[in-house]
Amino acid sequence: MKRITKALAASLSVAMLAGMAACGGSSSSDTAQAGGIYYLNNKPEIANSMKDLAASYSKQTGVPFTVQTAASQTYQQSLKSELAKNQPPTLFQVLGPVGLKDWHEYAADMSDTEVYKQLKDQSMALKSDDGSQILAVPVVQETFGIIYRKDLLKKYFEMPGASIKNVKGIRDFETLKTVSDEIQKHKDELGVKGAFTSMGFDPSTSWRYNTHLASVPLAYEFAQDNITQQPATIKGTYLPEFKNIIDLYLKDSTTPTSALSSKTMDDALADITTGDAVFFQNGSWAWPDLVDGGLNADQIGVLPIYSGVPGEENYGMSTGSETYWCINKKASPEAQKATKDFLKWLITSDEGREAWSHTMGFTTPFKTFTGKYVTDNPIMKAADQYTAAGKKNLPWAFLYDPSQQWKDNLSNSILEYAQGTGKWDGVQSSFVDGWAKEVASSKSNS
Amino acid sequence: MITMAGKTIRKWWALFALPTFASFLIGFIAPFVMGIYLSFCRFSTVTDAKFVGLQNYTAAIADREFWRSLVYTVAFTLVTVVVVNIVAFAIAYMLTKAVKGANIFRSVFFMPNLIGGIILGYIWLLLLNGVLAHWSRSITYSGTYGFWGMVMLYCWQQIGYMMIIYIAGLQALPGDVIEAAAVDGASSRQTMFRITIPLMMPSITVCTFLTMTNGFKMFDQNLALTNGAPSNTSELLALNIYRTFYGRAGFEGVGQAKAVIFFLIVAVIAIVQNRLSTSREVTA
Numbered sequence: 001m002k003r004i005t006k007a008l009a010a011s012l013s014v015a016m017l018a019g020m021a022a023c024g025g026s027s028s029s030d031t032a033q034a035g036g037i038y039y040l041n042n043k044p045e046i047a048n049s050m051k052d053l054a055a056s057y058s059k060q061t062g063v064p065f066t067v068q069t070a071a072s073q074t075y076q077q078s079l080k081s082e083l084a085k086n087q088p089p090t091l092f093q094v095l096g097p098v099g100l101k102d103w104h105e106y107a108a109d110m111s112d113t114e115v116y117k118q119l120k121d122q123s124m125a126l127k128s129d130d131g132s133q134i135l136a137v138p139v140v141q142e143t144f145g146i147i148y149r150k151d152l153l154k155k156y157f158e159m160p161g162a163s164i165k166n167v168k169g170i171r172d173f174e175t176l177k178t179v180s181d182e183i184q185k186h187k188d189e190l191g192v193k194g195a196f197t198s199m200g201f202d203p204s205t206s207w208r209y210n211t212h213l214a215s216v217p218l219a220y221e222f223a224q225d226n227i228t229q230q231p232a233t234i235k236g237t238y239l240p241e242f243k244n245i246i247d248l249y250l251k252d253s254t255t256p257t258s259a260l261s262s263k264t265m266d267d268a269l270a271d272i273t274t275g276d277a278v279f280f281q282n283g284s285w286a287w288p289d290l291v292d293g294g295l296n297a298d299q300i301g302v303l304p305i306y307s308g309v310p311g312e313e314n315y316g317m318s319t320g321s322e323t324y325w326c327i328n329k330k331a332s333p334e335a336q337k338a339t340k341d342f343l344k345w346l347i348t349s350d351e352g353r354e355a356w357s358h359t360m361g362f363t364t365p366f367k368t369f370t371g372k373y374v375t376d377n378p379i380m381k382a383a384d385q386y387t388a389a390g391k392k393n394l395p396w397a398f399l400y401d402p403s404q405q406w407k408d409n410l411s412n413s414i415l416e417y418a419q420g421t422g423k424w425d426g427v428q429s430s431f432v433d434g435w436a437k438e439v440a441s442s443k444s445n446s
Numbered sequence: 447m448i449t450m451a452g453k454t455i456r457k458w459w460a461l462f463a464l465p466t467f468a469s470f471l472i473g474f475i476a477p478f479v480m481g482i483y484l485s486f487c488r489f490s491t492v493t494d495a496k497f498v499g500l501q502n503y504t505a506a507i508a509d510r511e512f513w514r515s516l517v518y519t520v521a522f523t524l525v526t527v528v529v530v531n532i533v534a535f536a537i538a539y540m541l542t543k544a545v546k547g548a549n550i551f552r553s554v555f556f557m558p559n560l561i562g563g564i565i566l567g568y569i570w571l572l573l574l575n576g577v578l579a580h581w582s583r584s585i586t587y588s589g590t591y592g593f594w595g596m597v598m599l600y601c602w603q604q605i606g607y608m609m610i611i612y613i614a615g616l617q618a619l620p621g622d623v624i625e626a627a628a629v630d631g632a633s634s635r636q637t638m639f640r641i642t643i644p645l646m647m648p649s650i651t652v653c654t655f656l657t658m659t660n661g662f663k664m665f666d667q668n669l670a671l672t673n674g675a676p677s678n679t680s681e682l683l684a685l686n687i688y689r690t691f692y693g694r695a696g697f698e699g700v701g702q703a704k705a706v707i708f709f710l711i712v713a714v715i716a717i718v719q720n721r722l723s724t725s726r727e728v729t730a
Contacts, residue, residue: 074692080491080692080698081492083491084491084493101695102696201586201675202675203673256582258581258587259579259582259583259584261584261586261587261675262585262586262675263584404693408693409677412676412677412678415676415677416676419587419588419676421588441696442695
């Protein structure tokens, strides 16, 4: 009797423990396998196509391949927890030199990789502080500006009393403002709700202010002061021009400023695709969304972001690369090797190039993408046309932005200025003083 | 037979307690201890940490937004504890009286509690923004808007749950005491404040304790409804900690230190509050 009780008790408790272990095991079925590739992707729009590509690569080569996607807002936290795991990502992404700073301890030397060797411009790759190692290689090339609807703008040009008659006439801030103000004034005749789409402050769109728009005054300031590395302080030379363009966006908009705090990217996309607005500040990455909204390539044109900076008529759009690949130094050597092989396959094989340039629609900085793999993205093409016409590229100054905190504070202060709950001084302070503070804070932390 | 079972239990309890104890250890004690250790470290992933002493705590205390969210959280908790408990008690009182369809009402009031905080947050976001759109505003217009939005959401969610606890308490009240009061000619007001409420103190203790700690710890509703916007002015403590930890590289330790401070605050408040209300409990 006693023995039976003992046996029963033991087997029961074993069963309970086993049950627990089973619980723990089942939740981790999706994790990476040892020696395989694990790509932590930050672009949700390619999540499915990337998984398909991974499955196909796995089938051809027998290398286990896991793809996990974390949306841009949560990428840092996913990376943080994934890198702590036993099977960490072997391939991850960082945003620019400042993003690399956070993860440089995890970035392996990539100078022997095909993706580095095949770069059109090898100076785009990010080096370690002493310049001896290549730590990150750009993934895609992107550009941004003010996208406009050709058909709607044509309606304006044909309107009696329009001061400007063709798109060539929009060549600086003055002319842009004239067009925009006149569209806003005659919005009912033109059948639009406003000249510009709503430029909301929801996190899905606030980056249009704090990253891309703020990059414009920064780029001109850096160009003037010959700055090529992250400066400890900035002067805010072109803040009045920054205010010009913000005021224009706010005033000639489809949406009253008091409602902007919760407006999302979807709201802005709806404005442009339904034809409620003529202008839409965004970049080449927005093209798939515009296509989904029913627009086609000849309905779209792009203007540089004019804000009234002297000499801005000599500049075209702003092209660069923000996302960089890093190979995890702390992953096993076989896994690192497998990852390098995959990257080579991605940019040299037909299947890889097809998926990367057409299915996912990226414009790449690699020499191998020629012929039918050249981009058909009209926003990208517009940037090339400006370059061909002899305009200079406005560099991506936001790559030096000190931290996400700086960006958040900046768009918060712009929101307060827009709503009237704060003053322009607040923007100025978060732009200039905030920069110094955030650079200092990130220095003291590293 | 009973003694035999008792004897077996005395002998074998440890074995049977082992699975639960192990999960408690793995799922609670270990992360807790590790969390306290990490609050004294500089780290970017939890597996490689460097000891830095009290540096994180000084940074946490120097953070103005931490204090602002603390004040905001205290205000939020005060308002919701009062509103939730008074309304829940009133509804419970009403529904223990002979109201037609009391059971249906009970279920209806309880239902919001079954919906997850994130979903509730998004639903209320749509509702509130829909209403505010009449004035071309939105819930993220200012911290005050967010505050009352969250109060509404939280009350709507919690009242049903507290109501159930109060109903149970009210139904367990000894009828003879109330009858005696009625015979002695006590007015309904006197019965309420002199008899019912003192006898209900155990339920009130439980409910205030729950609403207070829940209010302090509220996170998902805050995340879904305002996410701290605008300018982090509608940010409760839990969200502030989360944002410090995940939002800024190099601030993981500071976030961890804030979490430890937060734990201490909640623990102290809960203990004090529990002492205070238990001391008022009476038995019939």
